[in-house]
Amino acid sequence: MAATIPPFPHRHLISVNALSAAEVKEIFARAENHWRRNRETGKRTDALTGRSIVNLFFEPSTRTLLSFELAGKRLGADVATLPLAESSVKKGESFEDTLYTVDAMQPDAIIVRHREIGAARAASELVSASVVNAGDGVAEHPTQALLDAFTLQQKWGSLEGRRILICGDIAHSRVAGSDIPLLTQLGADVRVAGPEVFLPESTAAETFNDFDTALQGCDAVMMLRIQRERMGENQAPHLEDYVRDWRLDAGRLGRAKPDALIMHPGPMNRDVEITSEVADHPRSVIRAQVESGVAVRMAVLELLMEARA
Ligand code: CP
Numbered sequence: 086m087a088a089t090i091p092p093f094p095h096r097h098l099i100s101v102n103a104l105s106a107a108e109v110k111e112i113f114a115r116a117e118n119h120w121r122r123n124r125e126t127g128k129r130t131d132a133l134t135g136r137s138i139v140n141l142f143f144e145p146s147t148r149t150l151l152s153f154e155l156a157g158k159r160l161g162a163d164v165a166t167l168p169l170a171e172s173s174v175k176k177g178e179s180f181e182d183t184l185y186t187v188d189a190m191q192p193d194a195i196i197v198r199h200r201e202i203g204a205a206r207a208a209s210e211l212v213s214a215s216v217v218n219a220g221d222g223v224a225e226h227p228t229q230a231l232l233d234a235f236t237l238q239q240k241w242g243s244l245e246g247r248r249i250l251i252c253g254d255i256a257h258s259r260v261a262g263s264d265i266p267l268l269t270q271l272g273a274d275v276r277v278a279g280p281e282v283f284l285p286e287s288t289a290a291e292t293f294n295d296f297d298t299a300l301q302g303c304d305a306v307m308m309l310r311i312q313r314e315r316m317g318e319n320q321a322p323h324l325e326d327y328v329r330d331w332r333l334d335a336g337r338l339g340r341a342k343p344d345a346l347i348m349h350p351g352p353m354n355r356d357v358e359i360t361s362e363v364a365d366h367p368r369s370v371i372r373a374q375v376e377s378g379v380a381v382r383m384a385v386l387e388l389l390m391e392a393r394a
Pocket of ligand 1: 145146147148149150165220350351352356
């Protein structure tokens with residue numbers, strides 16, 4: 086594959102804010118090629134043959150972990166995932182010592198998910214491998230934002246001028262933390278909506294506390310789950326009230342544009358923030374987001390590894 090011009094200048098991917106428009110464009114161009122090949126029988130390339138990638142997930146994951154594994158393997162890299170529940174972390178080994186130990190095995194990339202804000206950046210300062218932030222607390226999840234934007238670009242061609250609503254537990258969402266700046270950089274008009282307790286103290290997005298108003302004129306609606314693991318006891322609104330006021334159902338969806346796309350980063354809590362009818366709607370791109378995740382992560386790994394060459 087042709088080298089990036091100018092070369093990808095990043096050793097790590099910690100935040101979407103580090104990416105220029107040209108770099109995002111290059112990630113998407115490569116992801117498009119990977120997306121196509123991923124639909125063929127022969128998915129594997131040798132672009133990263135000889136490279137080693139370690140997945141270090143201190144929090145549960147289905148989509149991100151599995152797609153990084155597949156991404157690395159489809160590029161020909163050796164991929165290892167540390168099973169945290171059976172690791173020496175359970176014997177009291179610190180975050181730092183775990184990183185030093187993994188890095189001593191000479192991986193080229195370490196994919197880090199952790200409950201603490203800044204964990205991936207801290208990891209990048211401890212190791213010689215390239216670090217990809219796979220979610221740090223309530224802060225960022227850069228590859229999720231890239232795959233969300235890539236999915237929309239595939240549908241629309243461009244995000245310029247598109248109105249995208251992110252709805253639900255914005256304050257505890259690292260997906261929103263990366264989506265808002267990235268979608269805005271790509272020219273979208275990003276809105277957020279949720280009950281007061283779930284709205285962030287500050288955001289670049291236009292903010293609504295009424296769902297029906299927020300939906301008006303939207304080209305896409307992304308629903309987020311309530312992230313109870315990241316909030317204090319009794320911080321969440323009463324479930325019945327939440328479902329009444331904030332669940333996306335077919336009736337509410339009708340307030341958005343007639344061709345509005347339905348998104349969710351997953352995992353979904355069906356019938357809490359989204360009805361099954363809407364999640365499985367013909368205009369739902371939720372499974373397309375998952376598919377994009379492998380292709381986008383292949384592009385990111387490839388670029389980071391080329392930058393180390
Ligand atoms: N969207 C996302 O990060 O999902 P997982 O927690 O399953 O990785």
